Amino acid sequence: MLGAVQLGILAACIVLFVPMGMAGWHLSRNKVLFFSGALFITLAVGVHLTPYFPSISDFVSSFSSSVVVETRDSCISFLHDIVFDVKPVESWNSNISSSDYEVSWGWAKSSPVIACEFQKLGRSDASDLLNGSWVVVAGDSQARFVALSLLNLVLDSDGLESVKDDLFKRHSDYRMVIAEIGMKLDFIWAPYATNLTDLMMEFKRKRNYPDVLVMGSGLWHMLHVTNASDYGVSLQRLRSAVLSLVPISSQFDMDGPVTGSVSIRSPHLFWLGMPMLINSMLNTEEKREKMSSAARNAYDREISDSKLLRQFGGPLLLLDIQSLSRNCGSWCTVDGMHYDGAVYEAAVHIVLNALLIESHQKL
Template sequence: MLGAVQFGVLAACIVLFVPMGMAGWHLSRNKMLFFSGALFITLAVGVHLTPYFPSISDLVSFSSSAVVVENRDSCISFLHEIVWDVKPVRVSESLRNSSNYEESWSWAKSKPVIACGFQKLGRSDVSDLLNGSWIVVAGDSQARLIVLSLLSLVLDLGEMESIRGELFKRHSDYRAVIDEIGVKLDFIWAPYTRNLTKLVMEFKRNRRYPDVLIMGSGLWHMLHVTNASDYGVSLRSLRRSVVSLLPVSPELGNDGPVTGSISIRSPHMFWLGIPTLINSMLNTEEKRVKMNSAMQDAYDGELYESKLLRQSGGPLMLLDIGSLSRICGAWCTVDGMHYDGAVYEAAIHILLNALLIESQQQI
């Protein structure tokens, strides 16, 4: 509609000012009137006939949509541009498990970030976005904290207190069903990458796939196996399993659907990065020896080389807990490994905004 209005204004300007310009060149009155009338008729006919030429309309429509999609794609790359405001607070003895700082976060105020319009979603918006979804979160204690942050956006404080004990039972799975919005959430205790691979293969075997799949591993492998190369091998095995879930395999190009997966709608898939480890704050000597910065760099390197992440051509979008926790800093953790809720809250809002972007692309 706006384009048609602009075109009409342009046509009116041409009809008005071109004859006036010609008059300035001392054309005769009859010639000026003749030219003005011919120009007006030509423009009027053109405006009325344009809708009957679909190729022109389609071209304009295609160009506009291409720009929108390109902008949405670029917005994904700005989702982690987070800034922190950390202030010291008094903490009572009853809050020993909290740090002595209060953290708040927001997206950076750079032009591209502002243009993307990222937002912290309220409870009603989150409920609408996730309505009717099956969400699976699989991994270690970091994944539990992600579940806690996600549930806190859709449940009230009383409900959160009632589930906290169940959620944090050591080395156990957890399931929540939120009837009001039809959401089913499963947490799967899967501390090693091979556990994640097994889970993915179960989805494929049962032909039941979550709408949102959030996975992550590495901390347990770093502590108990301490072999970055072995971690990389397990990640590549996981990638092959995840790719087999997709309607079209990146490894096969765009020639067609993967065998047996024609009717599969690809889930939205995310990878939880390893948090920044602050070696001096780790609570055991074994952790301080094995989980050093060099080892973490090696594990992060294997993750990128595995091509599991979208940044390297893979299927999973990274929720970069490493960068979020590093920027928040040592004041956001009490044990150098598990961070305060604000870090995981930021990760969840990154995820939710990614879901908004991807959903709009599919409309």
């Protein structure tokens, strides 16, 4: 008695080969039509027979899955493909006209970016993603603007107005719990890399660390210390502190064994890069002198040499504020250092989309 596989093959041959063979005979006078018909027959037979051969089905499904996963992971490298649209907005006051600028942003329309399906998350989706999370943003004024953009996304307008004054108290920390989603946000004033190292050590001492950590430094060191080599040494110490704190994958280049891991769950780590500095727009002579292009390039080299960033074998994913601010342009800043809120909003959405990718989620 014929088995199920044999019956399937016989049925496929009768249903497909007989009518298709007859059609192919009639089409043989036209080579293009003949080969088109032959290709269609081959594909049709393959589709009908594949379910009867589990090994083939498994291979096809596993191959498709691997392509999807590989493509999804590679999307990290396209997260910063963002374009800005800056439009002048005319305003009138006492018969005097002045121009402000309205800034919007979005991901580029290239094929890889479209395939990655990056999303601008609304309040509801962002709240769902960050539900129950502890988020720490640490650094200087750039980090403070990132914290503000994150709060702007998850809070309503009334809630945001109530925290702005406290968040922007000069050189101070800020902590907030959003009870509705169980999210805790800590902004830590840490303008120097040594401050960030101390923060890592505090996490280690308390045997607790955040789910998401965004941190960065450099501007204050460039202005007040003005020594790129010293900055590089402090970054090396920071890297060692990060590696000693969290569970680290073997992909990271380490000089010695990693100890002190306090959980099997590793936090999502981001490095907040320095913005593009427009020297002529900096608001003091000291800044224009010390924060030159040459100084900026020297500090950038120290960041790459420190192997702190994932692209150089380190644990932190770069939030490239320099790239974002350059794409936005000089119209997006009034002091050559701090940029329109759209730049920091884009940075927050890069973080959120990176979280979706790394946690294999899709809203």
